Amino acid sequence: MMAVKVPMPSALDVEVAKRLGLRPDQVTRDHRDRLLCQLQDRLAQVPVACDREQITRAPARGPVLLFQPRETVITEAGNVRTRDVGQFAGMMVQDAFHKAELQAARRKQPDRRAISATCGWCICFASTARL
Incomplete structure (x- = not known):
């Protein structure tokens, strides 16, 4: 009998699975890309306390x-x-x-x-x- 080595999911796959409600072995590249786009869109948002009409969205702005x-x-x-x-x-x-x-x-x-x-x-x- 030959043992099959199953690759361990990466830390990113575990995090994506946790956020999307999947098992880590079900995570695909499409899932990762979709979640990273959602996180980038969230970072691009202007805080509610600021004037959103005067400040544009900017994903590269940072904290x-x-x-x-x-x-x-x-x-x-x-x-x-x-x-x-x-x-x-x-x-x-x-x-x-x-x-x-x-x-x-x-x-x-x-x-x-x-x-x-x-x-x-x-x-x-x-x-x-x-x-």
């Missing part, structure tokens, strides 16, 4: 941070006042420094850059952003 646009004005008494402006959140592309700031905030270990980033020109709430 983004949402912020509340703010305005700083000097009052007649000479005081500085900061207030929210606009009805939509702003959006900026997340880079490695933003990622480090968010990780430091999660660990509750403030570093100088994370403290200086909250100077008032934006309040980032990326952890609550949903794409």
Whole structure:
């Protein structure tokens, strides 16, 4: 009797099968392509909090941070006042420094850059952003 070696499904096949409700050995290339297109379309969407009419879909944009646009004005008494402006959140592309700031905030270990980033020109709430 000869033993037949059955190839193990890849990690991608296991993930695709889980999302589509299939067994890993039933996953075809068409299933993988369809799921990757769905994920790419989801990444291309503009967050709900932003003005979707002014910002176009862009699959290559990558992760983004949402912020509340703010305005700083000097009052007649000479005081500085900061207030929210606009009805939509702003959006900026997340880079490695933003990622480090968010990780430091999660660990509750403030570093100088994370403290200086909250100077008032934006309040980032990326952890609550949903794409």
